[in-house]
Amino acid sequence: MTLADVRGIYMVHTMLQRELGLMPELVRTVASGDVDRARVVTEHIELVADLLRQHDLVEERHLWPRLLDRLPAEAAPLVRAMEREHRLVDDLQERLEPALAAWRIAAGQAGREAVAAVLDALILALADHLAREEDRVLPLAARCVTTAEWAEMLADGARCFDLDSLVLFCGMIRYDADPAVFRATVESMPETLRAVVFERCEQAFAEYALGVYGTATPPHAPGPPSFDDGPCSLPGIA
């Protein structure tokens, strides 16, 4: 039995925070009445919000129960805090849905500001939650969750999405990922999926980013090393 390499989850957090962090400006720069652009931005926000929701659900199904079972004294207060924070993020996501629906109808100024204000609040809540999860909870997971259980958790999360979406998400994650951690994570996927991800994820994200941001190279997340910082040995990725 080997213990899980939990570093992959940091890549997901970095991607979520990068994409969410770019959203308020993305929204605020949509001209009043530009319903086509509002639709593109709305669909992007909905996609990332769905990813965030699935990410939290997978943690709740796989991670919290194992921590409570194996390290009850240490984990109990932390898991309670994680559950409270997930509810707070859920509440903000629930406010986001009607705000997006209202804005996309006519792309008016009031609707645009309402969406941006919810996003501002969501970014703050998520930053707080993810920092605590990374500092306090993931070190516990690294002590008691096995590699097989971790892979099962990833597979459960992946089942929520079709192949094209998975490839895109991997491209989104890869954009600011530590190359070695990204490679190890993809190599833990089923062989058929692994090959497709290595072959297509970079291009999938570039094309997607062009539509959303008007560039294939949107701003990076601050901090961690990225593929742009040095040579990359991933097959299929230059």
Ligand SMILES: [Fe+2]
């Ligand atoms: Fe979480």
